[in-house]
Amino acid sequence: MSLSLPVSDVIAALPQPALAIGPDEQIIALNGAAQDLLGMPAIGRHFITVLRQPSVVEAVEKCLAGTRSATASFFTRDGSNDITYTVAIRHVGEAGIALLSFQDITALTTAGEMRRDFVANVSHELRTPLTALMGFIETLRGPARDDAPARERFLEIMQNETERMNRLVGDLLSLSRVEADERVRPTGQVDICAVMRSTLRNLNPLAIEADVNLIPELPKGTVMMAGDADQLMQVFTNLVENAIKYGGSGKRVIVRMNFEAQMNALRGPGVSIAVRDEGPGIDPLHIPRLTERFYRADSHRNRALGGTGLGLAIVKHILNRHKGRLKITSELGQGSEFKVILPLEQDTTTLDEAG
Known part of the structure; x- marks a missing residue:
């Protein structure tokens, strides 16, 4: 009991959700942010019944067994929104306590997904006209080399595809500029x-x-x-x-x-x-x-x-x-x-x- 009191004070002072698990695998302290996150009474309960998610449970078990530190991901929902936390778990000295802190990385995760989607979309938007241009160039060098009507038709299509790519690049540059100026x-x-x-x-x-x-x-x-x-x-x-x-x-x-x-x-x-x-x-x-x-x-x-x-x-x-x-x-x-x-x-x- 003498060890749990200072741990409770430290955890209560942390701005992010945090809790402590004792050597008997029961939760011995948590702050208000952690209580709001978990949404259930936790003090005195076995950590598995509260945390439940396998990756977090496995990381806690390692730290309680003596591993100095571990990390895991914790997923929850806030209404219709998915929330992602990184859980940092640390073994505390001879007391055999595991300290957990939860950092909300939803914004970082969302930003990473948006970047990946953006690159994928740009690649897709450019691939279509580029594929068409490559096909028409190959045709003009081969079967349509001496076919004047076909050549004129293909060149018109190629011009349209080129203009489409030019519009896309122009809008990408414009989007980059307005995003850079958005906070000014x-x-x-x-x-x-x-x-x-x-x-x-x-x-x-x-x-x-x-x-x-x-x-x-x-x-x-x-x-x-x-x-x-x-x-x-x-x-x-x-x-x-x-x-x-x-x-x-x-x-x-x-x-x-x-x-x-x-x-x-x-x-x-x-x-x-x-x-x-x-x-x-x-x-x-x-x-x-x-x-x-x-x-x-x-x-x-x-x-x-x-x-x-x-x-x-x-x-x-x-x-x-x-x-x-x-x-x-x-x-x-x-x-x-x-x-x-x-x-x-x-x-x-x-x-x-x-x-």
Whole structure:
């Protein structure tokens, strides 16, 4: 008993979950964090009935038998989320006690999985056009060497595949830049109305070519905010271009901007820019994942229209930098709406009627 008291004091002072197992294999001390993690009474119980997971049990048995230290992984769930801990176990001198500390490495594990998935996705996205190019080059050097119509057809396809790779590399570089800048708040002042009008002017030829009626409902005047004009234009270009491409020929794309002195979502003044199309809509199942890198609700159609699967991921990181939000609503057969909400630090607006 004299040995367990100081052990209890030490464990209670640790910020991470920790517990001590005595030589009789019973738990003799644990802190509040460990109690919350285990979710059951533990003092006085055999450690196997509390920890249960084979890798942890085996590591504890080794330390109780005299091994100086060991590590194991401990897995649990927090609601619908998987949590991973590294358990460091150490044998304490002649007392024969095993001390366990739990370190939450979920974020590191998730980051590692995201890196692996990212590399795999990039490799897959590049492999397809590269394989096509290699096949066409081989054909042009052989059977189609003297076939002029086939040569022209293959060269056009090769150009499309090359442009696809170029778009992918461009989006990868853009994603890298916006991720690097995400924690740096923009300091310049921009007129969000002017940025939106410039975006629509640039995309109007694309809308005409696609037979889409681009309808702006923007206020006249200015709405000033702290922001990066180029990045904000990239956000609006992505959203409006997507609406034009996926909305369908002969349909409308409505771009509406509203200023509110008090937005509940921001708890302060803000501006919302909604881009709505009249396309086939998006299955609600896909909406929560649309901003993930390389996630596509319709991968075949997305690729056919030149999408890289990175556009909305770039939008998300830019909005994070500007402390903004993206709200996506859609109903199958009823079109989709992508709404950007941006905070305004103060009332720096000069608005007239919509125009």
